[in-house]
Amino acid sequence: QVQLVESGGGVVQPGRSLRLSCAASGFTFSNYAMHWVRQAPGKGLEWVAVISYDGDNKYFADSVKGRFTISRDNSKNTLYLQMSSLRAEDTAVYYCAKEVPPGGYSDYWGQGTLVTVSS
Amino acid sequence: DIQMTQSPSTLSASVGDRVTITCRASQSISSWLAWYQQKPGKAPKLLISKASSLESGVPSRFSGSGSGTEFTLTITSLQPDDFATYYCQHYSTYPFSFGQGTKLEIK
Numbered sequence: 001q002v003q004l005v006e007s008g009g010g011v012v013q014p015g016r017s018l019r020l021s022c023a024a025s026g027f028t029f030s031n032y033a034m035h036w037v038r039q040a041p042g043k044g045l046e047w048v049a050v051i052s053y054d055g056d057n058k059y060f061a062d063s064v065k066g067r068f069t070i071s072r073d074n075s076k077n078t079l080y081l082q083m084s085s086l087r088a089e090d091t092a093v094y095y096c097a098k099e100v101p102p103g104g105y106s107d108y109w110g111q112g113t114l115v116t117v118s119s
Numbered sequence: 120d121i122q123m124t125q126s127p128s129t130l131s132a133s134v135g136d137r138v139t140i141t142c143r144a145s146q147s148i149s150s151w152l153a154w155y156q157q158k159p160g161k162a163p164k165l166l167i168s169k170a171s172s173l174e175s176g177v178p179s180r181f182s183g184s185g186s187g188t189e190f191t192l193t194i195t196s197l198q199p200d201d202f203a204t205y206y207c208q209h210y211s212t213y214p215f216s217f218g219q220g221t222k223l224e225i226k
Contacts, residue, residue: 044219044220045220046217100168105153105168105208
């Protein structure tokens with residue numbers, strides 16, 4: 001069965017960096033685009049970024065553009081989100097999600113990992 | 120960027136009721152719209168894609184309709200398990216975005 005397991009969350013000071021990982025199993029990871037979506041405490045869902053199946057194409061929300069990067073290692077079935085220059089407003093649960101081709105929505109989501117940006 | 124607006128933000132209803140949630144896009148997104156259900160502390164669950172296509176395993180009391188800029192999610196005969204928060208999401212062009220959510224509460 002499809003499983004997505006995020007890790008790497010924690011408490012980080014403003015201005016610092018953090019890398020999240022998402023380990024995928026139960027499907028052919030290298031065939032699917034992958035997304036990151038976040039949810040601030042008590043708030044709604046916010047789409048963050050997407051990476052194509054081969055890693056060649058990446059898109060970001062304006063709120064994270066220039067600060068976050070998305071990457072993947074298809075040999076390790078793992079998705080990454082490198083977050084830098086973190087701000088208090090980046091505090092959220094971060095979910096990775098598998099895209100349904102030919103594009104857009106997600107059928108499987110991880111359980112999320114909490115990132116808290118605080119001094 | 121395309122903005123998604125849901126209404127109402129909160130909806131109170133009883134078991135057995137029929138409810139409708141509306142989602143409006145700031146510009147046409149054709150039928151590139153999905154609906155998700157989320158319960159506290161859990162990841163979102165996909166209900167509907169392409170505005171009206173029910174996902175496998177989702178009860179038939181859920182239905183979606185619309186195209187262009189206006190969409191609806193309808194739940195007929197509410198069940199206790201349906202009380203949750205619902206989100207629409209467009210996937211027309213990047214950046215994708217979600218509506219702010221509709222919390223369905225027990226009256």
